[in-house]
Amino acid sequence: MATKTLAAWALALQFSNLTQPVTDMAVKSIYNWAGCAIGGYSLPPASVAYEALSSVLPYHSGNVSVLGSRAWMDIQTAALVNGIASHVDDYDDTHADTPIHPSRPVASALLAVTEWNFPVSGQDFLTAFVAGVEAECKLGVAVYPEHYDVGWHITSTTGSVGAAVAVGKLLGLSLEHLQHAISIAAVQVNGMHESFGTDTKPFHVGRAAQSGLLSALLAQNGYGGSLQGLEAERGWAHVVSTRENLTAEFSTLGETWELSKNTFKPFPCDRIIHAAIDGCVQIHDQAVHNRLDLGTIKNVTARTNPMVLFLTDNPEPRRKASPAQFTDEMVRNTTVVKLRANVHITADEGISEHEAFYVHIEHALGSIENPLSTQQLKDKFIEHAGSVIGKQRAEKAFRAFSQIANTSDVGSISRKFRK
Amino acid sequence: MATKTLAAWALALQFSNLTQPVTDMAVKSIYNWAGCAIGGYSLPPASVAYEALSSVLPYHSGNVSVLGSRAWMDIQTAALVNGIASHVDDYDDTHADTPIHPSRPVASALLAVTEWNFPVSGQDFLTAFVAGVEAECKLGVAVYPEHYDVGWHITSTTGSVGAAVAVGKLLGLSLEHLQHAISIAAVQVNGMHESFGTDTKPFHVGRAAQSGLLSALLAQNGYGGSLQGLEAERGWAHVVSTRENLTAEFSTLGETWELSKNTFKPFPCDRIIHAAIDGCVQIHDQAVHNRLDLGTIKNVTARTNPMVLFLTDNPEPRRKASPAQFTDEMVRNTTVVKLRANVHITADEGISEHEAFYVHIEHALGSIENPLSTQQLKDKFIEHAGSVIGKQRAEKAFRAFSQIANTSDVGSISRKFRK
Numbered sequence: 112m113a114t115k116t117l118a119a120w121a122l123a124l125q126f127s128n129l130t131q132p133v134t135d136m137a138v139k140s141i142y143n144w145a146g147c148a149i150g151g152y153s154l155p156p157a158s159v160a161y162e163a164l165s166s167v168l169p170y171h172s173g174n175v176s177v178l179g180s181r182a183w184m185d186i187q188t189a190a191l192v193n194g195i196a197s198h199v200d201d202y203d204d205t206h207a208d209t210p211i212h213p214s215r216p217v218a219s220a221l222l223a224v225t226e227w228n229f230p231v232s233g234q235d236f237l238t239a240f241v242a243g244v245e246a247e248c249k250l251g252v253a254v255y256p257e258h259y260d261v262g263w264h265i266t267s268t269t270g271s272v273g274a275a276v277a278v279g280k281l282l283g284l285s286l287e288h289l290q291h292a293i294s295i296a297a298v299q300v301n302g303m304h305e306s307f308g309t310d311t312k313p314f315h316v317g318r319a320a321q322s323g324l325l326s327a328l329l330a331q332n333g334y335g336g337s338l339q340g341l342e343a344e345r346g347w348a349h350v351v352s353t354r355e356n357l358t359a360e361f362s363t364l365g366e367t368w369e370l371s372k373n374t375f376k377p378f379p380c381d382r383i384i385h386a387a388i389d390g391c392v393q394i395h396d397q398a399v400h401n402r403l404d405l406g407t408i409k410n411v412t413a414r415t416n417p418m419v420l421f422l423t424d425n426p427e428p429r430r431k432a433s434p435a436q437f438t439d440e441m442v443r444n445t446t447v448v449k450l451r452a453n454v455h456i457t458a459d460e461g462i463s464e465h466e467a468f469y470v471h472i473e474h475a476l477g478s479i480e481n482p483l484s485t486q487q488l489k490d491k492f493i494e495h496a497g498s499v500i501g502k503q504r505a506e507k508a509f510r511a512f513s514q515i516a517n518t519s520d521v522g523s524i525s526r527k528f529r530k
Numbered sequence: 531m532a533t534k535t536l537a538a539w540a541l542a543l544q545f546s547n548l549t550q551p552v553t554d555m556a557v558k559s560i561y562n563w564a565g566c567a568i569g570g571y572s573l574p575p576a577s578v579a580y581e582a583l584s585s586v587l588p589y590h591s592g593n594v595s596v597l598g599s600r601a602w603m604d605i606q607t608a609a610l611v612n613g614i615a616s617h618v619d620d621y622d623d624t625h626a627d628t629p630i631h632p633s634r635p636v637a638s639a640l641l642a643v644t645e646w647n648f649p650v651s652g653q654d655f656l657t658a659f660v661a662g663v664e665a666e667c668k669l670g671v672a673v674y675p676e677h678y679d680v681g682w683h684i685t686s687t688t689g690s691v692g693a694a695v696a697v698g699k700l701l702g703l704s705l706e707h708l709q710h711a712i713s714i715a716a717v718q719v720n721g722m723h724e725s726f727g728t729d730t731k732p733f734h735v736g737r738a739a740q741s742g743l744l745s746a747l748l749a750q751n752g753y754g755g756s757l758q759g760l761e762a763e764r765g766w767a768h769v770v771s772t773r774e775n776l777t778a779e780f781s782t783l784g785e786t787w788e789l790s791k792n793t794f795k796p797f798p799c800d801r802i803i804h805a806a807i808d809g810c811v812q813i814h815d816q817a818v819h820n821r822l823d824l825g826t827i828k829n830v831t832a833r834t835n836p837m838v839l840f841l842t843d844n845p846e847p848r849r850k851a852s853p854a855q856f857t858d859e860m861v862r863n864t865t866v867v868k869l870r871a872n873v874h875i876t877a878d879e880g881i882s883e884h885e886a887f888y889v890h891i892e893h894a895l896g897s898i899e900n901p902l903s904t905q906q907l908k909d910k911f912i913e914h915a916g917s918v919i920g921k922q923r924a925e926k927a928f929r930a931f932s933q934i935a936n937t938s939d940v941g942s943i944s945r946k947f948r949k
Contacts, residue, residue: 311756
């Protein structure tokens with residue numbers, strides 16, 4: 112029943128069912144995603160993917176924006192490239208109960224639809240977005256951590272289903288068609304940990320967005336699939352995980368909102384290293400305050416949860432992530448290289464995954480206990496998107512996305528803030 | 531080393547390295563695949579997918595053929611739709627050591643490339659095809675049956691890698707780029723058993739073809755990935771299977787040819803039920819020979835391996851597979867329905883998966899011990915493809931595909947035999 116339960120709930124969801132905190136978080140999630148996608152296009156993975164794909168197409172434009180660029184594309188390619196761009200900086204949002212970055216696949220698929228099947232009102236967009244995010248996060252909670260621990264990239268493996276639910280709802284599929292869409296999306300499982308640190312990591316997200324979108328389009332046209340693709344004996348949950356708890360998790364749909372557990376990153380990298388960075392920033396600020404020369408630092412010792420080392424320990428990084436501090440240039444800066452040689456990180460099971468000492472950071476900035484303020488989110492958007500479309504237009508774009516609930520045509524926002 | 535070993539072997543492979551039996555089997559596999567794709571387009575899944583996709587594209591033509599139709603498409607959509615069409619009848623080829631249908635994803639991706647990046651000679655096409663098939667089958671053997679038993683559709687889960695190897699070789703990627711292509715393909719795992727019996731089963735194949743093609747295109751343009759996506763601790767083999775034997779299997783590349791274990795189906799359905807059908811056909815022939823009225827049959831009892839029942843037991847089929855005998859009409863024919871009520875199948879562990887009694891069929895027609903003759907393969911092609919493009923053109927198409935080794939432009943064959 113899980114597939115049917117999810118589909119029926121998603122179709123029944125109305126904007127008026129959303130609580131104010133859920134709507135507020137949806138708006139924040141969407142503009143935070145948009146800032147990442149606009150800013151992210153300036154890095155190679157998104158533009159290389161765009162170039163590779165446009166070189167094999169019989170046309171060189173379409174009717175859907177590739178955010179942060181001057182390109183137009185067909186709906187499927189735009190979903191793929193926007194999905195890649197939105198995650199290339201690792202600067203997006205994170206669900207507190209799983210390592211899912213909920214907005215990426217869902218918003219990447221949905222926004223593409225708003226420029227093809229328009230006008231889509233802001234309220235319809237927000238409702239579909241919430242349905243998609245709840246779907247992927249409930250699915251994630253139902254198989255986490257077993258599914259993640261074996262090596263799946265849980266954002267993209269749940270993301271194709273989330274995107275299918277969101278797009279399917281926006282397109283007004285029937286119950287049976289939405290079940291088909293969910294099941295078609297469920298057989299497309301994208302993303303493994305081995306890609307972390309390569310261009311393929313953001314590809315997972317783009318492909319998940321595109322997979323969900325494709326599934327909804329096929330189902331809309333009558334393409335058939337299982338009616339129980341998520342829960343069947345040889346369907347999604349049992350194939351990709353040694354444990355599943357779909358029935359229990361889906362029974363809380365519309366009661367426990369997963370979106371209310373969303374958090375935003377203050378640094379462009381995986382959440383798991385934020386506490387350590389936050390600690391370093393605080394030490395740096397104290398050092399500057401006390402007029403210490405950073406060149407005199409002899410040794411940096413950090414103790415973190417072992418998972419931090421598993422995911423990030425790379426004493427000689429060759430490639431970066433994004434904004435200024437994460438560029439290749441900064442990674443190779445000689446002062447930084449020298450200091451890096453004196454950094455020692457030790458794993459300590461007694462420390463939770465999101466803490467870091469010296470300055471002991473119990474709740475890193477951007478955690479659910481210590482969230483970014485609206486002003487910080489705005490600053491983040493303007494700095495990041497502004498680096499691509501200019502500060503003034505970034506300010507206008509921020510205003511437009513933060514007022515998304517009041518617009519009658521979401522697609523017009525993307526069109527207004529192209530590069 | 532597995533990813534590098536595979537990539538290096540594939541790039542080094544020359545047409546002159548192929549033994550005559552391997553070349554012969556490659557040619558048969560390709561024309562058998564082409565007949566299935568041309569004939570398969572007439573069934574809903576392929577044409578519904580085409581309609582769904584073309585409705586969202588900003589153009590309505592491309593430069594690549596959709597086999598069995600009058601449509602032109604971009605390279606990626608053609609690979610998807612041709613892949614769906616080639617498997618919709620379940621009438622294709624099967625690797626004897628696994629349930630992999632090797633040609634589907636590999637040929638669907640490769641043929642699309644020959645109309646975009648032409649001319650591709652028949653010898654280059656055959657060499658790339660063999661590289662792709664060896665890649666997917668070795669990969670399959672390395673994780674079979676554990677990977678299959680959990681519910682993955684092994685044709686498509688290995689097929690995206692096979693397609694990436696084939697296309698990457700045809701495009702002349704460097705060693706490192708082909709490793710990237712393999713790793714990008716490896717994170718796109720498509721297909722689960724729960725879809726069997728629905729339109730989504732052939733979708734697995736089309737999406738795998740498209741995934742492999744996309745991976746090779748991205749890598750060609752410099753899109754990065756892991757260098758060890760297959761064997762890494764959190765890469766393909768460990769994530770999708772509880773057992774893997776990649777190193778041993780890849781050490782036999784170019785020595786034990788998996789393609790030489792390919793078989794062709796005489797009936798449009800899974801190989802596992804062929805012995806039972808073969809038995810029924812023989813009983814039918816005896817009955818006709820003895821002038822028995824088929825309406826007088828009171829009871830049909832079959833004993834088969836339990837796996838046959840798991841995969842096919844459906845006393846009230848609602849949808850079909852393909853050619854005449856498998857149409858919806860035939861499924862609902864009242865004589866057939868009446869007889870069906872008197873069919874009893876019992877599971878018997880003592881009977882192997884490919885045997886059936888009364889007439890005891892030890893090796894079903896089309897098995898590796900009792901293969902279809904070249905004449906039977908030709909008849910199959912002409913009946914199937916002829917139902918779409920006419921008998922005369924099907925005969926010409928058969929001649930062209932069976933002479934593929936001598937052509938200087940493979941893409942011209944598909945263009946010649948459109949609907």
